[in-house]
Amino acid sequence: MEISFNQKIVLITGASRGIGKAAAQAFAGSGATVIIHYHQNKQAATYVLNSLQGIDHSIAQADLAITDDLVTMVTQVISRYNRIDILVNNAGIYEEKDMIGMDFNEFMNYWDETIRVNLTGPAILSNLVAREMKKTGGGRIVNITSRGAFRGEPDAWAYGASKAGLNATGQSMAKAIAKYGIYVYTLAPGFVETDMSAPCLKAERREEIINQSPLNRIAQPQEIANAILMLAAEGNEYLTGCILDINGASYLRS
Numbered sequence: 001m002e003i004s005f006n007q008k009i010v011l012i013t014g015a016s017r018g019i020g021k022a023a024a025q026a027f028a029g030s031g032a033t034v035i036i037h038y039h040q041n042k043q044a045a046t047y048v049l050n051s052l053q054g055i056d057h058s059i060a061q062a063d064l065a066i067t068d069d070l071v072t073m074v075t076q077v078i079s080r081y082n083r084i085d086i087l088v089n090n091a092g093i094y095e096e097k098d099m100i101g102m103d104f105n106e107f108m109n110y111w112d113e114t115i116r117v118n119l120t121g122p123a124i125l126s127n128l129v130a131r132e133m134k135k136t137g138g139g140r141i142v143n144i145t146s147r148g149a150f151r152g153e154p155d156a157w158a159y160g161a162s163k164a165g166l167n168a169t170g171q172s173m174a175k176a177i178a179k180y181g182i183y184v185y186t187l188a189p190g191f192v193e194t195d196m197s198a199p200c201l202k203a204e205r206r207e208e209i210i211n212q213s214p215l216n217r218i219a220q221p222q223e224i225a226n227a228i229l230m231l232a233a234e235g236n237e238y239l240t241g242c243i244l245d246i247n248g249a250s251y252l253r254s
Contacts, residue, residue, distance in 0.1 A: 003233040005032035009081045010232075011129070013037040013064065013122070014091025016044035018194030019144060022221035023088055023228050028052035030229060035060050035077055037091065064091055064121030065113065074128045083136040086232050087129045089122040089166070090144045094196055096155035111158045118162030123169050130173070130182055138181025140232045143170045144224070145188045145243070147251045163188070167243055174241035183240035185231040190247030192219045213248035 010027045014020040015036040024034045025048070034052060036059045038045035045059040060077060062069035077084060097110055126141055133139035145163040153160035167186055174184040191197050191209050201209060201218065210216055227246050231239065245253070 005030045008032045008085040010086040011035045012088040016041050019221045019224045020090040021048050022225035026225040028054050065116035070125050085139050087141045092118045094159050114158035119165040133182045134180045141184045143186045147190045147247045151251050171241050186243040190250045212250035215248045
């Protein structure tokens with residue numbers, strides 16, 4: 001299967017660093033025009049923009065927790081490019097807490113923010129983009145979730161719940177919109193060497209996390225990006241609705 005994204009318009013959330021950055025560079029290297037979404041760090045997003053092969057890429061700011069931001073971002077992208085062919089829902093937040101030891105109001109704020117950013121925002125954005133894809137004859141949506149959706153996250157309840165919810169949202173969308181030529185795929189990584197996971201990969205925990213995989217290492221962002229491109233490529237339509245584990249056999253399910 002030849003993977004080429006010539007003349008494809010790709011919107012990637014959280015693309016100023018980590019998996020999103022690697023995916024942006026990989027898509028651009030395969031011929032796509034990439035929109036790099038960021039929340040706060042415009043400087044990092046601009047750095048990624050300047051690193052991309054090809055021309056006519058751009059950056060787009062939005063807070064995933066604010067619906068109006070998402071509407072504005074999609075409107076601006078459509079105004080400039082006329083369509084979105086591929087959406088990668090990559091952005092997310094992860095924070096470990098003592099769930100019953102913390103202040104209850106703090107717990108509620110943590111829960112609400114995580115669900116808004118990791119689940120509600122991607123669901124709204126997927127709906128907005130799917131409406132545009134329907135007008136132009138189809139497209140692909142790739143959601144980045146987590147093995148934590150399956151194994152549980154004792155120190156990050158909202159994260160586990162949000163990723164499980166995004167798994168279910170993607171499967172529901174896959175059944176609902178395949179008739180419009182829109183295909184939905186999900187990747188569920190384990191630990192990846194990114195800024196977000198860095199606090200969990202400090203010396204005292206790193207060896208234990210590495211030993212969870214028989215490969216005896218942690219995934220690199222490029223490995224996840226490679227899988228994103230594989231799913232987003234033409235010829236994988238019958239994979240719609242899939243949830244693909246990518247965790248180095250650190251957590252196996254059947």
